Amino acid sequence: MNNKTVEKFKEVADLCKQVFLSKNSDYGLSWRILRVSSLTDQIYIKASRIRSLQSKHVSKVDEGMESEFIGIVNYSLMALIQLEKGVPNTIDMSPEDAMQLYEKYMEKTIELMTNKNHDYDEAWRNMRISSMTDIILMRIFRIKQIEENQGTTQVSEGLGANYQDIINYAIFALIKMQENKTN
Secondary structure, eight states, X not given: OOHHHHHHHHHHHHHHHHHHHHHHHHHTTGGGGOOHHHHHHHHHHHHHHHHHHHHHOOOXXXXXXXXXXXXXXXXXXXXXXXXXXXXXXXXXXXXXXXXXXXXXXXXXXXXXXXXXXXXXXXXXGGSOHHHHHHHHHHHHHHHHHHHHTTTOOSSSOOHHHHHHHHHHHHHHHHHHHHHHHHO
């Protein structure tokens, strides 16, 4: 596996973390009251907008695809935190605790990416960003079906693995977007 990939992945992950920190500074931990299904819908909205922008090639809102992919990463990490901690009716943790959990799940996701990237020989590098968007949307629909089944699966990966795959594809898309800017 390419060490440059891990380095770029961590760079983009840090960018996402900085946005997460800034949003928490602006809004506090208001996201803690969101049910996991609401976070899934937030990810869906962002992925749908990306797909729409990719089809229309015009944006009427002054936010591009990059901010939407960052949002997908952060909402997915929030969902992983909610899966572990449950959904309270009030904000029940400190910003430091939230950041510790955010970093824990990002590290687990980086480990998963490293393992899969080894096995798949960096196949993502030959993918189109539009395909990554479609795969994110497919994962969202898988998550919604698992949610409809009260979180149970017969042979498939569970919710957490799907959120982690969404994070990986969103970060891969961000890496490709950055590389396309410099080439």
